[in-house]
Amino acid sequence: MADELKPRATREAYGEALLELGKRHGNVVALDADLSGSTMSKVFAAEFPERFFNVGVAEANMMNMAAGFAISGKIAYASTFAVFATGRAFDQVRQSIAQPNLPVRIVASHGGLTVGEDGCTHQSVEDIGLMRLLPNMKVIVPADFNQTYAAVLESYDTPGPMYIRTGRPLTPFLYQEPPASLGKGADVLREGSDISIFACGIMVVKALEAAEQLKKRDISAEVVNVSILKPIDVDTVTASLEKTGYAVTAEEHSIIGGLGDAVAEVAAEYCPVRMGRVGIKDVFGKSGKPDQLLEEFNLTAAHMVELAGKVLASGK
């Protein structure tokens, strides 16, 4: 882990990468729905006002306008909070972006519980599931600033639509520099032989902590950062499952529809193993400080350790 770098929010990486894309490519446009200061698209807006379109509080219109830009040869970046991007505008994303397979990048910030005090209306715990359901849609949940920066840069050349989830909180660095590519989207960050921990987003750092704690119990945990949830890297996930025979998943999202489901689908088809899922247990969030919420909803390294113990004890 690149401890020496001060934690930064993944949404900040979006702003910086989008600015870089704007400099490199004249056909990049950005849209926002009155949240440009939060999603960080304001960084692009300040430099390229003629290619930035604030639609006001009108997410449905934003997604369809983005489709209109994409049909016309632009690479369109549309951002707002995850809850609005995927829920409020689902039908627009479905009909006018996913079905026509258009190069719209929905870069949604404030995913998960760590929105914090705003509470459950603004905490998106189902966005990944909604986007994973749509044919053609790629779903990306980067784990730190540098991986987010890389994901946004790489998105420019990637065909079809894409959903990238960023977060509000300051997040420790995992990658010293932005990787050249996300590759197939499943990085084995720590090798292990007893159990695989698949994590995404802010949970990756906690998964590494959990692996460290498990080591003290003589349990060797493999940690895989799954940044591309769809299409998921079946080969890497299967190889890890075959090696360890047990799995825990960890995500700041409902255990329904997100990473837990994605890994379970791979396991069920290619390498059935006992699994435990750390995530939000089919409930809505609530107000509180981000760290308090993660604790209350069991999105912690300690819970991963506990669940790993249970899974291992359950036998093959």
Add this chain to the structure above:
Amino acid sequence: MVAEAGSGHPGGSLSSTDIVTALFFHTLNHRPDEPKWPDRDRFILSKGHCAPILYAALARSGYFPVEDLINLRRIDCHLQGHPDMHKTVGVEISSGSLGQGLSVSVGMALAMRLDKLPGHIFTLMGDGESQEGEIWEAAMAAAHYKTDNLTGIVDANGLQIDGFTSDVMNVEPLAAKYEAFGWSTRQIDGHDMEQIIEALDWSKSVDGPAAIIAKTVKGKGVSFMENQAGWHGKAPASEQKELALAELKEQAEALISGQGEA
């Protein structure tokens, strides 16, 4: 076409026919042999259920063989129940879920402005469709961004699936609404060809977006379909089809002979 398919939406297709005819065979600057010509005008069918009239216009313009029309909605035919931009040549956007076409059009209009393209966008909506809130989000955005290259046309046939729009959910006064949103607005008789053509030409000349509220008759030209909400999404049976086609043929011949005498 709809009768052969056994399902589809004849009512709104017929109310739009004169408008779509004026667009494809008079107003639109397009090249059927070069569908992606960058300088073309674009026609956006926001009320996607009226695909039959779009398909007929595209076929008669030469985008694909007229013979394809009889296979509407069949599993091996490119003509989907609602327009699909990747399956049917000449379809600019996929549509069907209502209320989205005007927003897409605003994005296209702004992209064309960035690229300094000369084309104009004509977007056809329904009056029932105008109950969708997103239409008004788009209306606000078009005026805000002063899209000179966008014309919105409302096929105001006064009917929707459950009955008269005035009974189900009154959308009028549409012209006043568009004016209030900052659009230049005209109301016309949507079956008077001179008025249609004149309004389309006018709409290209105004500053900012232009709205044409076209008063129409749902099921226009077929006596038993006119002003009947029941013909929104129902295919005519065989005898009804023959009667409808005979009536339309008679009107077409009268128009042609009328022209000859003038």
